[in-house]
Amino acid sequence: MATQLKANSKYSEAEWTARQELAACYRIFAMFGWDELVFNHITVKVPDEEGAFLINPFGMHFGEITASSLIKIDIDGNKLDADNPWHVNKAGFVQHSLFHRTLPDAHAIIHTHTTATVAVCSLEGGLQPVNFYACNFMGQLAYHDFEGVTVREEEGVRLVEHLGDKRILMLRNHGPVVMGKSLPDAFIKYWALQRACEHQIATMQMGKPIPVSNDVIAVHQRDLYMATPPGGSGRVEFDAMVRKVDQIDKSWRD
Numbered sequence: 001m002a003t004q005l006k007a008n009s010k011y012s013e014a015e016w017t018a019r020q021e022l023a024a025c026y027r028i029f030a031m032f033g034w035d036e037l038v039f040n041h042i043t044v045k046v047p048d049e050e051g052a053f054l055i056n057p058f059g060m061h062f063g064e065i066t067a068s069s070l071i072k073i074d075i076d077g078n079k080l081d082a083d084n085p086w087h088v089n090k091a092g093f094v095q096h097s098l099f100h101r102t103l104p105d106a107h108a109i110i111h112t113h114t115t116a117t118v119a120v121c122s123l124e125g126g127l128q129p130v131n132f133y134a135c136n137f138m139g140q141l142a143y144h145d146f147e148g149v150t151v152r153e154e155e156g157v158r159l160v161e162h163l164g165d166k167r168i169l170m171l172r173n174h175g176p177v178v179m180g181k182s183l184p185d186a187f188i189k190y191w192a193l194q195r196a197c198e199h200q201i202a203t204m205q206m207g208k209p210i211p212v213s214n215d216v217i218a219v220h221q222r223d224l225y226m227a228t229p230p231g232g233s234g235r236v237e238f239d240a241m242v243r244k245v246d247q248i249d250k251s252w253r254d
């Protein structure tokens with residue numbers, strides 16, 4: 001992150017940076033109202049420890065999460081942080097675990113139940129090409145039918161199959177799973193998806209949306225994804241939101 005972060009001798013520099021970035025991300029989600037009581041997860045790989053991940057402590061609100069309260073777990077959701085008094089919602093990690101295990105490029109995974117994204121996941125036809133942000137995602141979303149709460153490992157085969165080469169899975173009647181090569185990358189994708197869904201809902205409440213043609217979508221995506229933004233996908237936006245979070249409360253850094 002661009003902002004100077006104080007070190008913590010208990011963790012490697014790479015892990016501490018990852019912890020602070022993830023804690024900041026939870027605070028950003030809380031700031032936007034994208035939290036769900038104590039549920040839902042944003043997970044990242046620990047960069048310098050193969051097979052280790054960071055997850056939110058179960059029972060803690062997104063707005064309370066700090067760098068050191070995040071729990072380090074293995075791919076099966078077993079706690080590696082022996083002295084962290086909090087527990088892991090292992091059931092909630094099942095689908096994250098599946099994608100972290102099978103997709104080497106899924107560094108960060110976000111799954112939340114925001115009203116707008118769940119509404120569109122629950123709509124026949126899902127996300128429609130009817131606004132700017134939605135056009136970013138046309139042809140890039142995968143869908144998976146609802147089979148009940150996603151805790152059964154046997155559903156995993158179908159989840160991976162339905163995801164295919166996409167990196168956003170719209171769980172029908174449930175909510176999206178957004179994967180990124182980095183946390184800011186996953187964040188910016190989630191943000192744009194959230195905005196696309198909000199705009200679609202607002203438009204459908206007024207009447208019939210104007211569909212965007214495939215030709216225009218192709219031009220839109222070509223021009224949009226032509227250049228890599230400075231610092232990588234989502235970096236400047238993420239850092240700007242961290243500064244906004246800092247105006248509320250800086251305790252996430254601890």
Ligand SMILES: [Zn+2]
Nearest residue numbers: 111113174175
């Ligand atoms: Zn869920």
